[in-house]
Amino acid sequence: MNLxxxxxxxxxxxxxxxxxxxxxxxxxxxxxxxxxxxxxxxxLAKENRDPVAFDHDCREGICGSCxxxxxxxxxxxxPAITTCHLPMRYFSDGDTIRVEPWRAKAxxxxxxxIVDRSAFDKIxxxxxxxxxxxxxxxxxxxxxxxxxxxxxxxxxxxxxxxxACVAACKNASAMLFVSARISQYALLPxxxxxxxxxxxxxxxxxxxxxxxxxxxxGACEAECPKEIKLTNIARxxxxxxxxx
Amino acid sequence: xxxILFSSVSMKFVMALAGIFLLLFLPVHLxxxxxxxxxxxxxxxxxxxxxxxxxxxxxxEVVLFAALLIHLFYGIYxxxxxxxxxxxxxxxNTRTKxxxxxxxxxxxxxSILIFLVLHFFNFYFIKLGLVPGNPEDFYSHAHAxxxxxxxxYIYLGCFILLGxxxxxxxxxxxxxLGLNHRIWTxxxxxxxRIWAIGIPxxxxxxxxxxxxxx
Numbered sequence: 001m002n003l004x005x006x007x008x009x010x011x012x013x014x015x016x017x018x019x020x021x022x023x024x025x026x027x028x029x030x031x032x033x034x035x036x037x038x039x040x041x042x043x044l045a046k047e048n049r050d051p052v053a054f055d056h057d058c059r060e061g062i063c064g065s066c067x068x069x070x071x072x073x074x075x076x077x078x079p080a081i082t083t084c085h086l087p088m089r090y091f092s093d094g095d096t097i098r099v100e101p102w103r104a105k106a107x108x109x110x111x112x113x114i115v116d117r118s119a120f121d122k123i124x125x126x127x128x129x130x131x132x133x134x135x136x137x138x139x140x141x142x143x144x145x146x147x148x149x150x151x152x153x154x155x156x157x158x159x160x161x162x163x164a165c166v167a168a169c170k171n172a173s174a175m176l177f178v179s180a181r182i183s184q185y186a187l188l189p190x191x192x193x194x195x196x197x198x199x200x201x202x203x204x205x206x207x208x209x210x211x212x213x214x215x216x217x218g219a220c221e222a223e224c225p226k227e228i229k230l231t232n233i234a235r236x237x238x239x240x241x242x243x244x
Numbered sequence: 245x246x247x248i249l250f251s252s253v254s255m256k257f258v259m260a261l262a263g264i265f266l267l268l269f270l271p272v273h274l275x276x277x278x279x280x281x282x283x284x285x286x287x288x289x290x291x292x293x294x295x296x297x298x299x300x301x302x303x304x305e306v307v308l309f310a311a312l313l314i315h316l317f318y319g320i321y322x323x324x325x326x327x328x329x330x331x332x333x334x335x336x337n338t339r340t341k342x343x344x345x346x347x348x349x350x351x352x353x354x355s356i357l358i359f360l361v362l363h364f365f366n367f368y369f370i371k372l373g374l375v376p377g378n379p380e381d382f383y384s385h386a387h388a389x390x391x392x393x394x395x396x397y398i399y400l401g402c403f404i405l406l407g408x409x410x411x412x413x414x415x416x417x418x419x420x421l422g423l424n425h426r427i428w429t430x431x432x433x434x435x436x437r438i439w440a441i442g443i444p445x446x447x448x449x450x451x452x453x454x455x456x457x458x
Contacts, residue, residue, distance in 0.1 A: 008335075019335065072339035098336045105329050168340050170347065171326035173252075203253050212329035213252035213322050216416040217346040219338070234424030240253045241422060 004096040029089035053112040064160030069100040074164035104172035119209040126205035127198035128181040156183035165220035171212030176220035179236035199239035260420035262311035285383035352409040359402035390454035407444035
């Protein structure tokens with residue numbers, strides 16, 4: 001495949017960025033999107049040009065590092081996968097692909113396609129945990145958990161914190177991410193003890209970071225690579241009201 | 245305390261409560277307006293007089309205005325905050341498939357506000373004595389207004405916009421209040437469609453009937 005890439009290039013957080021056009025020839029449809037960018041970077045390096053900076057780590061769709069806005073979709077046009085899993089066969093020969101970083105006040109651009117997502121870490125530190133004494137692990141099954149609750153909690157816990165929900169939301173809201181964290185703990189007996197403090201603190205952290213509010217449009221759910229459900233946001237709301 | 249009262253979740257909660265109150269008022273208003281279709285002005289004028297004199301209704305009227313103002317100001321405030329949350333827009337417009345009506349809530353809401361201002365001038369301010377007119381005979385006044393084509397165009401246009409607003413607002417309010425249930429949420433979504441189509445259709449029916457029968 002021959003492709004035209006229009007990639008957002010920005011030297012640093014303060015520099016003014018812009019799109020730069022690159023022609024890619026003989027792109028294999030079997031490549032992932034990141035592998036295609038690797039090939040581009042190899043080409044740029046050979047030409048002594050600055051490679052495109054982008055975040056990546058596991059390349060297995062589980063770490064949440066990669067993430068870019070491809071042709072109007074976070075993680076590209078294929079639902080329920082991360083950028084590292086996006087195969088090039090979903091594009092056609094001759095396509096023009098526009099690649100931008102996540103856009104949100106709380107996710108400032110560091111360089112090119114890399115954004116600073118530490119706002120998520122700060123929200124997590126506000127209450128996305130359970131306080132337990134260290135020691136040996138308790139016996140599995142010593143605290144009974146209803147099967148449906150365990151499954152729903154697990155479905156929320158698979159959120160990888162990539163930020164696609166923020167990128168997709170017209171308000172740059174982090175409600176889906178925060179709601180997944182709150183649901184993960186609120187549904188389990190171990191997490192209930194601190195449920196009230198957690199909801200209040202994490203919502204305060206989210207507002208402080210400069211994320212927008214939820215308009216219930218469902219864009220976050222539609223673009224989430226882990227298919228985190230909007231029902232978690234309703235649960236976040238319930239937990240927050242219970243907290244006060 | 246301010247952090248709790250003015251958190252994004254709390255503000256949406258208050259907005260949703262105010263919105264539900266406004267949603268519940270609409271069928272009451274429609275039921276009274278349907279009396280305009282009768283040839284006898286008495287039922288409509290009596291209902292209008294009752295609504296402006298019964299003490300309980302007077303209290304509800306205050307709550308209704310408060311709900312309207314809160315819904316309006318919180319809506320605008322959150323919209324501004326939401327715009328500030330993304331200072332640099334995307335070069336490529338989003339292609340994410342979402343509910344069509346949910347994207348334009350602020351615009352449909354503000355259009356309804358323009359209509360409400362017109363509506364207040366035509367009816368409510370007459371009742372308060374701020375605008376000349378006979379508050380004893382709103383029936384004739386309404387009939388006269390519906391004979392003006394431009395008024396009907398505005399009226400019908402605004403009720404289409406109200407329908408679009410309600411389409412998303414109804415179920416969205418339940419989600420904001422944390423009321424999501426695997427059995428009841430689909431029921432709420434059906435109710436939302438009935439509300440969003442039925443209420444504006446009822447008001448439009450009155451406008452069209454009176455306009456055509458001139």
